[in-house]
Every structure is written in structure tokens, then in C-alpha cells.
Amino acid sequence: MQQQVYDTRQGRNSERKSIQQEAAESRTENVLTTDHVFEVLYNRRRRDVITYLREHGGTATTSDLAEYIAAKENETTVEGLSSGERKRVYVGLYQNHLPMMDDVGVVNYDKDRGTVELQECAAQLLPYLDDETETNAHRMTAGGAVGLAGFLLLGVFDVGVFAAISDLLWVTLGVIGLFVLALGDEYDLFAAADR
Structure with missing residues (x-):
């Protein structure tokens, strides 16, 4: 039984490496694969990140993005947000969404500085974003x-x-x-x- 679990995990790791290698290849070409387009657009928060960056000159801080998305999700203003609402979105962006978008090449995410910059290949996603x-x-x-x-x-x-x-x-x-x-x-x- 333990051998099967190990084999399954090993299979996942090798699959994950191929996805990461594919992301690196598409990043150098500035072209997103169909899988990456769907992966990025699948989540509402990632779509909101792209929308916010487009509307604010292509760059923002992680905090600004978290506040914008939290206010939108909670149907309130940024001033009306609680610290818990902000933190819940911030953690999701910091740990999951922004690193994934950076891996694919849609944004340039500097975790240390807390800045996010929209990249050229994000233009490939715009036709799919609904207004x-x-x-x-x-x-x-x-x-x-x-x-x-x-x-x-x-x-x-x-x-x-x-x-x-x-x-x-x-x-x-x-x-x-x-x-x-x-x-x-x-x-x-x-x-x-x-x-």
C-alpha cells in the first residue's frame, strides 16, 4: 500500500515538473498555452488581478490587490473591510494565485517587495475576460x-x-x-x- 502511495506521488511530481517546464518554455516565447490560459482564467481572483492591473497602469502592490478583491467579494468599500477579510484574500494571493500567475508569465510578482506587474502575454487573456x-x-x-x-x-x-x-x-x-x-x-x- 505504501509503495502505491509513493508511486502516485512520484507520478504527480513528474507531472508537475512537466507543467513547470512548459510554463518556462511558454514564458520565453511570450505565448501562453491553452492550458495556461484556462488555468489562469479559471479562478475569479486571478481574473480580478488582471482587471485591476489593466485599470491601474499595469502595476500594483499585493496589499492594493487584496483590498480591491476583498471589497469586491464582500460587496463593500475598501474602508468597510475588516482585517480578517483583507487577510483572507491577501494570503490566497500571496501563497497561491500570484506565484502561479508569475510561473505562467502573466505577471511579474516580486514577493519580497510585494509588487505585481502585468506582462505582455496577459494580452492573450483579454478576449476571454467578461465585462x-x-x-x-x-x-x-x-x-x-x-x-x-x-x-x-x-x-x-x-x-x-x-x-x-x-x-x-x-x-x-x-x-x-x-x-x-x-x-x-x-x-x-x-x-x-x-x-
Whole structure:
């Protein structure tokens, strides 16, 4: 039984070495493997690290990252965080996420100085990072368009109380509704450009 456990551990170590060797090779080429892309993007905290670094000039301290992520996870402000909430995220970043991202080459993590710098190959991850506000805005626009279409169909086919309104008024309401949806979509685009 002990021999099997030893063999299993030995197999894991040799597999781990190959992953580390693969990371070193991809780092020198500045190209992430598909496995590394998925490994980095798998965890929400690692995605938040990339987002924060992009929004703050590409560099930050481990403490700043921990505060940002802890505030986001606890749905509060940085000032409203407890020391335990900060520490829980800081330890996870310090011991796990940042060293792994450094091994892959997405960030340059200096543990001694507590600094993190986004690397060029992180650009390969950007198409996969979702912008939740943009997704929600598109859902609202699509939902508004479906609702407007349903409302107009009830009027055009003279269903129930909608039969009392003339077809010309339905066309007018449809044009105004589409105009309002288009304005809302343009507003979302301008708001996203300001961020």
C-alpha cells in the first residue's frame, strides 16, 4: 500500500515538473498555452488581478490587490473591510494565485517587495475576460426589444383592449420605442468608453 502511495506521488511530481517546464518554455516565447490560459482564467481572483492591473497602469502592490478583491467579494468599500477579510484574500494571493500567475508569465510578482506587474502575454487573456456591465446592458436592450415587439404584436393583431388603438398609433409607438432602445444602447456605449 505504501509503495502505491509513493508511486502516485512520484507520478504527480513528474507531472508537475512537466507543467513547470512548459510554463518556462511558454514564458520565453511570450505565448501562453491553452492550458495556461484556462488555468489562469479559471479562478475569479486571478481574473480580478488582471482587471485591476489593466485599470491601474499595469502595476500594483499585493496589499492594493487584496483590498480591491476583498471589497469586491464582500460587496463593500475598501474602508468597510475588516482585517480578517483583507487577510483572507491577501494570503490566497500571496501563497497561491500570484506565484502561479508569475510561473505562467502573466505577471511579474516580486514577493519580497510585494509588487505585481502585468506582462505582455496577459494580452492573450483579454478576449476571454467578461465585462459584466456590458453583458447586462446587452441583456436589457434585448429584453426591451422583445418586450416592445410583444406589445406591438398585441396591438397589431387587435388582441383584447389593444384593439381600441388605431394602427397608426401602434406604428408611432413602435418607432418611439425603437428610438428609446437605440438611445439607451448608445448611452451604454458612451458610458463604457468613459470607463
